Amino acid sequence: MPAGAAPLYSGNRPMIIHEDDKGLGFLLGDAARLLRKVIDRRLQPFGLTRAQWxxxxxxxxxxxxxxxxxxxxxxxEKSTVGRLIDHVEANGLIERRPMANDRRFWRVHLTEQARPLIARVTEVILAxxxxxLSGLTDEQQRRLSDGLAVIxxxxxxxxxxEASKPPAPLSEPC
Known part of the structure; x- marks a missing residue:
């Protein structure tokens, strides 16, 4: 077993996670969840969700x-972004304009109303x-970013x- 790796079994009980180490996947998930929650709360006064932002x-x-x-x-997904565009457009922050060369397709543009809001929300996001990232050096931040990009x-x-594999057959019920 590699040094520092948690055992797969403890006694007769399978060990999925070590009691004092939730594991990288859990930490990544928890950090992402907390970041989403903080940003959603901070964007509420602007009438925006994180996804709309x-x-x-x-x-x-x-x-x-x-x-x-x-x-x-x-x-x-395209349908998801379509719903987001609908909501943001209803708030007057973006508008759809037909493409000059093919009027069946639309381009999405910011309105003038959006520009001051974007500046204010950008300050909140950067803060x-x-x-x-408080407590991490510039080098640690760069390494973390590089590592997350690889992950x-x-x-x-x-x-x-997985998408290119055929679905696994369902097992027979017991």
């Missing part, structure tokens, strides 16, 4: 994306990021691999 933030850097492009960039890539590859 993601749409605005993406358009702030690349205004005029299509719904499909937004879905790809945010790594979410939250600073708070989240994300590995999990994405695993998902792609």
């Amino acid at each position: 993601a749409v605005l933030a993406m358009l702030a850097s690349r205004d005029g994306l299509s719904q499909s492009e937004l879905a790809d960039e945010l790594e979410i 939250t990021r600073t708070e989240m 994300k890539s590995n999990l994405s590859a695993a998902l792609d691999s």
Whole structure:
């Protein structure tokens, strides 16, 4: 067994997680959940959810994306991004405009009303990021970011691999 690895069994009982170490997967999940919760609470006064903010933030850097492009960039389903666009558009922060060369497709653009809001929310997001990373050196932050990028890539590859496999047969009921 590798040094520092938790045993798979303790007595006759399987050990999924060590009692004093929840494991990296749990820590990542807990940290992500807490970050989502903090950001959602801090965005409430602006009338935004974290997901709606993601749409605005993406358009702030690349205004005029299509719904499909937004879905790809945010790594979410097209139907999900469609619902997000509907909500943000209803608040007057974005608008759909037909594409000049193909009026069946639409581009999503920020409205002038969105720009001051984006500046204020960006300050909240950056302050939250600073708070989240407090206590980590610049080098630790870079290494953490690099490591998380590798983990994300590995999990994405695993998902792609799973998608290409046929579904496992269901076992017979006992």
